[in-house]
Amino acid sequence: MDAQLVAFTGVAAGMVAMPGADFTVVVRNALASRRAGVACAVGVAGGLLVHTALAVAGLAAVLVAVPVLYRTLQIAGGAYVLYLGVRAVRGALRPQLAAQDPEGQPAGGTGRSLRQGFLTNVLNPKAPVLFLSLLPQFVPDGVPVLTRTFLLAAIVVVMALLWFPLVALLVDRLGQWLRRPRTTRAVEGVTGGALTALGVTLLAEPLAH
Known part of the structure; x- marks a missing residue:
């Protein structure tokens, strides 16, 4: 048994399942x-696919080497997460918006939902840097680096494809309770507040420099 592969699978599962903007x-x-x-x-899994592909190609190193590019991506990601958070808080405060999606459009558009998941993940500049530093730790000596890194990247994407749809299905399963007007507004308020706080945090670091 490949102990390092098993260990990485556990690490990847923890990273993917950790609550955050994607969740x-x-x-x-x-x-x-x-x-x-x-x-x-x-969409979130698609964003992770981009990040892992960048790490495999070594392009994520460019973000570390070019501070201006990294800060630009930080600002874009923070602004988008903050935007989603503010929309959610507004939806919680205005009941007539409760049935709308995070961009204020009528609910149910798979294209919008796919885009939101993808952008929320892909605009996180810390992800490619994390993968760039993490993946090499699980490439044993003597193992083809490219093949092994592709395998590790695939594990991360598969974990995301298992975890996030499971979360969506669980929320849908509890939908009868969660979609009650009062509960919906509470969830909107909590998730909106979390996204807003995360967006502010993401923006604070690059704007402070």
Whole structure:
């Protein structure tokens, strides 16, 4: 048994399942509909695919080497997450918006949900840097680096494709309770507050420099 591969699988599962912007945006879309939640989940996995591909290609190193590019991506990602958070908070405060998606459009659009999941993940500049530093730790001596790194990247994407749709389906399963007007507004408020706080945090670091 490949002990390092088993260890990496556990690390990858923990990284993917850790609550954050990806988790929050999937939950919000799943409240609109099962289809929207699953589409958002697939979008998140697509973003992870981009990050892992960049790490495999070594392009993520460019973000570390070019501070201006890294800060630009930080600002773009923080601004997008903040935007989603503010929309969610507004939806919680205005009941008539409760059935809308995070961009204020009528719920149920799989294309919008897919895009939200993808952008929320792909605009996170810390992800490619994390993968760039993490993946090499699980490449044993004597093993073809490219093949092994592709395998590790595939594990991360598969984990995302399993976890986030599961979250969406669970939220949909609890939908009868979660979609009650009062509960929906509470969830909107909590997830919106979390996204807003995360967006502010993401923006604070690059703007402070």
